[in-house]
Each structure stands twice: as C-alpha cells, then as structure tokens.
Amino acid sequence: MKTWRVLLLGFGTVGQGVAERLRDGATELAAGGLDARIVGVIDPALGSIASAEGLDPGQLLDLANRSGSLRDYPGATLAGSGADAIEAIDADVVFEMTPTNLVDGGPGLQHVRTALGLGRHVATTNKGPVALAWSELAELARANDVQLRCEGTVMSGTPLLNVCDGGLAGAGVYGVRGILNGTCNFVLSRMEAGVDYDEALAEAQELGYAETDPSGDVEGWDAAAKVAILGNLVLGGALTLSDVSREGIVGIGKGDVRSAARQGTRLRLVGSVRAVDGTVVEPKVGVEELSLDDPLAAVCGPANLLTFETEALGPVSIAGPGAGRAATGHALIADLLTIHRQVGS
Amino acid sequence: MKTWRVLLLGFGTVGQGVAERLRDGATELAAGGLDARIVGVIDPALGSIASAEGLDPGQLLDLANRSGSLRDYPGATLAGSGADAIEAIDADVVFEMTPTNLVDGGPGLQHVRTALGLGRHVATTNKGPVALAWSELAELARANDVQLRCEGTVMSGTPLLNVCDGGLAGAGVYGVRGILNGTCNFVLSRMEAGVDYDEALAEAQELGYAETDPSGDVEGWDAAAKVAILGNLVLGGALTLSDVSREGIVGIGKGDVRSAARQGTRLRLVGSVRAVDGTVVEPKVGVEELSLDDPLAAVCGPANLLTFETEALGPVSIAGPGAGRAATGHALIADLLTIHRQVGS
Numbered sequence: 001m002k003t004w005r006v007l008l009l010g011f012g013t014v015g016q017g018v019a020e021r022l023r024d025g026a027t028e029l030a031a032g033g034l035d036a037r038i039v040g041v042i043d044p045a046l047g048s049i050a051s052a053e054g055l056d057p058g059q060l061l062d063l064a065n066r067s068g069s070l071r072d073y074p075g076a077t078l079a080g081s082g083a084d085a086i087e088a089i090d091a092d093v094v095f096e097m098t099p100t101n102l103v104d105g106g107p108g109l110q111h112v113r114t115a116l117g118l119g120r121h122v123a124t125t126n127k128g129p130v131a132l133a134w135s136e137l138a139e140l141a142r143a144n145d146v147q148l149r150c151e152g153t154v155m156s157g158t159p160l161l162n163v164c165d166g167g168l169a170g171a172g173v174y175g176v177r178g179i180l181n182g183t184c185n186f187v188l189s190r191m192e193a194g195v196d197y198d199e200a201l202a203e204a205q206e207l208g209y210a211e212t213d214p215s216g217d218v219e220g221w222d223a224a225a226k227v228a229i230l231g232n233l234v235l236g237g238a239l240t241l242s243d244v245s246r247e248g249i250v251g252i253g254k255g256d257v258r259s260a261a262r263q264g265t266r267l268r269l270v271g272s273v274r275a276v277d278g279t280v281v282e283p284k285v286g287v288e289e290l291s292l293d294d295p296l297a298a299v300c301g302p303a304n305l306l307t308f309e310t311e312a313l314g315p316v317s318i319a320g321p322g323a324g325r326a327a328t329g330h331a332l333i334a335d336l337l338t339i340h341r342q343v344g345s
Numbered sequence: 346m347k348t349w350r351v352l353l354l355g356f357g358t359v360g361q362g363v364a365e366r367l368r369d370g371a372t373e374l375a376a377g378g379l380d381a382r383i384v385g386v387i388d389p390a391l392g393s394i395a396s397a398e399g400l401d402p403g404q405l406l407d408l409a410n411r412s413g414s415l416r417d418y419p420g421a422t423l424a425g426s427g428a429d430a431i432e433a434i435d436a437d438v439v440f441e442m443t444p445t446n447l448v449d450g451g452p453g454l455q456h457v458r459t460a461l462g463l464g465r466h467v468a469t470t471n472k473g474p475v476a477l478a479w480s481e482l483a484e485l486a487r488a489n490d491v492q493l494r495c496e497g498t499v500m501s502g503t504p505l506l507n508v509c510d511g512g513l514a515g516a517g518v519y520g521v522r523g524i525l526n527g528t529c530n531f532v533l534s535r536m537e538a539g540v541d542y543d544e545a546l547a548e549a550q551e552l553g554y555a556e557t558d559p560s561g562d563v564e565g566w567d568a569a570a571k572v573a574i575l576g577n578l579v580l581g582g583a584l585t586l587s588d589v590s591r592e593g594i595v596g597i598g599k600g601d602v603r604s605a606a607r608q609g610t611r612l613r614l615v616g617s618v619r620a621v622d623g624t625v626v627e628p629k630v631g632v633e634e635l636s637l638d639d640p641l642a643a644v645c646g647p648a649n650l651l652t653f654e655t656e657a658l659g660p661v662s663i664a665g666p667g668a669g670r671a672a673t674g675h676a677l678i679a680d681l682l683t684i685h686r687q688v689g690s
Contacts, residue, residue, distance in 0.1 A: 298643050320658055
C-alpha cells in the first residue's frame, strides 16, 4: 500500500474536515488501499508545522480547538508559509484550502502554481485558481505529469467531477445545468414563503449560509465561477470567469416571486453550460422561471442539484450538500482516492 | 493502450446498445485510454460468431437489423453456445446480458460462473446471478483475481455502483433508499391522475415499461432483487433475494392513492437497506406514504431515484433512467472502464 504524504494548506473549516475524515474513516480508506499521512499543515492563524513521520489528525484537531495553535505539536518542526513552505515540505499531494478570491486568485493561485511546478499533485476546494486560470494550470499539471483535481469547488464533496471521470465516462456528457448557490436558493425559497428579500438574506446570514458580505453569492459570482469550472472540467473548455454571462438575484422582489407562483412557475438562479460539436458555448448564470415539473424547480432551501445532459443516459441529476465541514473535507479525500487510482499505487 | 477483448452474451436490446455505444463513442473511449474489441457474440436467435481480429459493432448492428442473423458476418467463424463457447472464445471480459431469471438464475448464472472460473472479468446487466448468488460469485471472482461488476442491474447505466467505488468511496455510505421500479412508479403516478390500477398497468404495457407478465414488477420482485444487489455491492452484505422483505403494489386502489393525497402525502414503492455497525439490516421493498418534501415523493412516471445515506455528505441522491437501450448499454461500458482503471492497462 502506497503512503500518500499530504500537505494541508489551511486548517480552518475545510482543513479540519479533512482531518476528521482521515481520523474517522481511516479503516474504510485503508480497505480501499489508501494510506494518507499528513506531513505538514500551513495556517496563518494556527501556525505552520511539519513532520516527515506524519501528524496525527486527531491530535491536530485537539490542538486547534483547545489551544488555538498547532505550534505545540510534540516533535513537529515549525514551518514557514507560502511557496517556501510548499517547497520545503516533501509531499506527494497538496490540499489547497485557502479562501476563494475571484479577483486575481489570491495566494491560492500562487500555491497551486508552486505545487504543480514542484511536481506535487494538487486537490483544491478553492474556486479562484480553477475559475480564473484553468488552462495555464492544466498545462502546468500536464507538463509536470501530476494531477490537479477540484471536486470540492462545486457542491462541496457531492460526487460530480469524480463521476465524470468514473461512471459517466463514455456516456457523452454534452451539458450541465444546476442550482449551484445555496444562499440564493434559500433566499428565493424564503421569498416564496412571503419573506422580503432583505429579511431572507439576513436569515441566510444568521444560519451561516451567506457571508457577512453576501455580494459574491447574490450577484452570481460564486455560481458563475462554478459554471466556468464545470465548463472546463466536464466539457473540456478553456473558460475563465469573465466568459460566463452573469446575473444574480439582486433586484428580484416579492412581486416577481408571487407573479411566477401565480403562473405555476418558480424563480431559480440557474447556472448552465453546453458543448456543441466539441466547442463549449453559452456559459451563463441567471434567474430562470421554471415550470414545477422541472427538477431544478423542486430544489428548495440551501440545497444544490446538478443535471448532466448525456447522449447515452439522457439527463442524470445529482443532489447533495453545497457546503459543510465534513462534506467539503470529503471532497479532498475523494480527489486523493482518484489520484491514487489513476496514478497507481 | 490495452485492447480489451470482449465477448457479448446476448445481442438483444442491451447487446445492441453496447454495440451502439462502442460504435458512436469510440473516440471518447479511446481518449480515456480504452480500446475495446468485440471478439464474439452469442445469441440464441441471431446466431453465434467469433473473430479474434474483432467484429465491427456497426456491421453487427446492420446484420442484426437487416438480415436477422449474424451468421453472414464476413470472415467470422461460427461459435457454439453456453459454457463451451465462453471457454472456446479467448476474451478478457464477458458481458452477460441474457434475461433475468429470479427463480434459479437461469443460464445467466451458469454463464457468470463459467466466465469467472476461466479467469474472465464479468460485467452483467442480469439481476439473477447477483441477487441470488452474490457471495458465491464474489468469492469465485476473488479466487480467480478478476472482477464481477453489475452497474446495469440497478437503474440501468445511471452511475450508482461505480460512484460507490469512485466519488463516494470514503464517504461512509450506511444506507440506500430509492424508487427502483419504473413500472410501479408509473402506475402509482397514473392512479394519482385518477386512472384505475388495471388501466394504468395496461398503459405501462403499451408504453413498453411493463412486460406482458407484469408480476415481476408489480409484486415487487424486481425492486427486491435490486435491494439485495445494493445491500451486497454498496454495503458489503451477503444477501439473497429471499432475505428481502417484499411487498408490491398489487391491491393498492384508487381509494388508497386518493386518501394519501387528501393527507398531503403520496404512495411510492420504496426499496431500502441499511448497515448498522457493519451488519446489513432491514432489506425491504414496500409501499410507503411519503410527505411531499421527501425527494422520493417527487419522482413521477417511470423515473428512478436512489438516495445514499452517508456520514460525510448526508443524503446524496442520483436520478436517472431506469431502462433503455443506450442507457443499459452504457452500464457495461462504464463497468469495463472501471475494470480498466482498477486492473491497470
């Protein structure tokens, strides 16, 4: 059994989700032939440590939650940050889990570039690098004979991108269409129940679905990044975020929602992209008025659903969580398992 | 690129679906590193032929549809049937696509036994062998170091079993629950629209959803076989069909459907099975009264949907076709791709 040496970039919600999955699912992973060892954690708030012998996920979680610092981990060496640390810590795969920056990719983009350039496989939950610089990064991965995977960028760990490499391979996927932003769907669902836009958005923030600055969600940026990612990863495109036609839910009022209901329809923020003769066309996010028998119309609250249009199977829909600690942590484990299978043990 | 020599057992709807996928998706499959060559076709009606150089899928389809016989395929040798033919034709993988027999497994069970015993990988759409003799066959596959895969036995080619090996691996799946029989769901849906049971069943037969003898569907046998398969393949059980508690839709009247509707619920034939502490428990099929916000209640007509209960992701639902020529044909291609990935090229 090959031991995969994993470097964690970020030990917030997602990084801790990974540690929990490794702690709780170790037996199941070992049964699948996978042995993963955390050889380093780099976090701006909790500190950065490394150990070639491996860091115990349970102990990392304890330290993070009890002392708010990883620096006291017995026997670990202190590590630096950024590119230097990625270079210094000898890992097979880097989990890039820093926050998404959709303007210029932020530190995450540099992390991914550095890691791929060093010949490390990368799994990321960060939408920035994949939505903004996919072509460059995919080429860099090819040139260094490593994989760049990003299951966690769309619907957290719900199996989508790994299904396209797996059970849907050969089915002729030619389009995707989905409810890709839980905050917007929650707000639209609440407005259907008679709540005002502002009130619904405040509820979403209270429940932790929306950020303090919700513009990334309600202006459609988050869903547009996911459309770019799906167009690239599922349909073989070379999109960047600016290629995606984008409309959010800002400006939608209770009147619009009520008028849709009167006509037996529902408003949903839908992201979609298609391929025609091998060319990726019409990447877009917008509010659509859906008939009630459309599976996307049935998605209520913060749920997410993606439909693949396929030649062999017709539409295949997958519904699952769009966020969450364990769910997003699973995404990285799933990506590592795919790398393990594809690269060989 | 490894060439996989494939023997087709059966060249009816499913076998022809495979040939169509190989003909139409050859480029896509080759891009995934897969080269499949049909080295034999065994069919009781169309005749049995073999060719080590490979049989062209398009030409096989033409012959089957134009002359009703494969025997005129230029350059092919005539082959026998059953175990002798499986032994005589040198193949890497056998696609077992004969009709399901849930009483004793029928010829399909013998085919699978023979093929595994000869060290051939097997992919099957035949529920009989897997629902009746999984433990024996899985052991036989292990002993001969080959794979036995059966994506097409549940929801045709909709990615389910291959997702458990793929994107859901490590997610801690502990239960499955779904609408697994399109005929029953169609009949219940039509009864909601005010149609009588007998009339709805006749419609299902006219539309090709139900067999002339619909007892396998309406008495719950088909769904029960799928529950046994899911319990074995997804949860690691050792179930046979007789372990599944089974109830069909026979005896459900318009009054029952109407009374459910008055209470804001819907009747659905639900199959489910769970694992508790590693033990598979409560495999069952029965009519359940579901609240309208249950995703299974939203499944109407001949559609199918399966929900995986997972530790990491909560519920993940996959909806897709439950039948169809191209869809079931894809199941075997998907299984071959999984074998290709797991066994190596």
